[in-house]
Amino acid sequence: MQLLDGTSCSKEIREEIKKDVNSIVARGERPPHLAAVLVGNDGASQNYVAFKVKDCKEVGFDSTTIRLDETITEKELLNKIEELNHDEKIDGFIVQLPLPKHINENNVILAINSKKDVDGFCPENVGNLVLGLPTYISATPNGIMELLRRNKIETEGKHCVVLGRSNIVGTPIAVLMSRNTAPGNATVTMAHSRTKNLKELCLSADILIVAIGKTEFVKADMVKLGAVVIDVGQTRVPDSSKKTGFRNVGDVDFGNVKDKCSYITYVTGGVGPMTRASLLQNTLKAHQRR
């Protein structure tokens, strides 16, 4: 078993980006600039945004955090987005999800200028991904592809089973893995809550990508010997032994599954850091496109 190390792989990516930023600045241009819109006081969201800001700083990007009150109206948020769409100093921006319940997330995503949509959530960017055109691939699927690419995992002709069909992870990674690219060219099965014989299906997977948000759902008896297992899940579970009061648990029963795998990610230092690095890659791309 070999651990797919998202921490070192993402560090490699950040180093590359840092070099690019140095060249940009050396030729007298301003560095890439990411803005993050944070609505309300959700603890996890605040953490995520803080990490993004820290990442920006590390690679030499400018960053701006726009904090908005939980009670902001949808209209006010849309106005802020329109402002960011036209702000020449900002290359790309994200709106941290989830949003308060009184705000329609789709309306917000649809309002983002696709050229600045570094999360890759808006229809035009999703469509470009499907069509194989230049785009911002959303951060988690892009991070998984980078992890496979940089670890030289063979995917062509392999059976890749994707558990979960979300717009943000399951569906785009399934499409990416099926395309005529490297990594890619896998035979991909999209599985979800209505799938029958899930255990049997998982057992047929050479590559198993799990993004369902159910802690330790994938057990050892569901994994083929020698499989590559990518665990996207990250659920906070109360844990009084931790300073934070919680620990992150993945969708895969890592302790029992790992010995069956050729490669596997762990809930910490796996897909998470790759997702963060992908946002930086997209922001750099947004800067280059302008």
Add this chain to the structure above:
Amino acid sequence: MQLLDGTSCSKEIREEIKKDVNSIVARGERPPHLAAVLVGNDGASQNYVAFKVKDCKEVGFDSTTIRLDETITEKELLNKIEELNHDEKIDGFIVQLPLPKHINENNVILAINSKKDVDGFCPENVGNLVLGLPTYISATPNGIMELLRRNKIETEGKHCVVLGRSNIVGTPIAVLMSRNTAPGNATVTMAHSRTKNLKELCLSADILIVAIGKTEFVKADMVKLGAVVIDVGQTRVPDSSKKTGFRNVGDVDFGNVKDKCSYITYVTGGVGPMTRASLLQNTLKAHQRR
């Protein structure tokens, strides 16, 4: 074995559309108006466009065919598209593919206003399809979904294998079949030229959708007893016994496969008429949206 009759099913759709057009006209509005851009003199393309015009006439739509010389430059074609994008009298339009080799099809598709893109080829509409947002679903996948829906084919929890990963058929139908909709909710496998053990995979399919453009590729020993088989293929094969000099051959060896199936489409009167009806549905939707 029951034949999935695209001819009668598409007739039903056209009747529904005709009623809607009558209501539109009765309240004093102009009927929906489809324009088709035809570049060059390709026989098959001319036929397709002629069928589309005929369909429009039958349901009471206005239609306009814009014939352009094979030697037109990409710039001239893009200008024509820009004109159609802004023509208030036209609800939707299509550019018949393929285009002459000196014209970049992607540039052309990207130039079409997504609100008038009744073929559903542009990134925004493809993205909306993936995200489950209102869109124009491209005609063939939409036609297949209608055929399944109107024939009350159970798809939930079934294993659907899609052969072929094209942007126009394979990939979108795979995504549609996987979504939480009815029809839909299938476990979907996307297979293609790099897929290994294709025969075994096809044998595991409850629903087999074939869109690879290889005549009679799917043989009886690749089909599970009781499967639903949808044949999207339609290749012209020379046949001197026909007035036209050719016959259409599907991707499925219909003669030998049919007796194993619960439902199957035939190359003629199957997916083809459903595709044509879908374009009318999209054009009606374009009219309603304006």
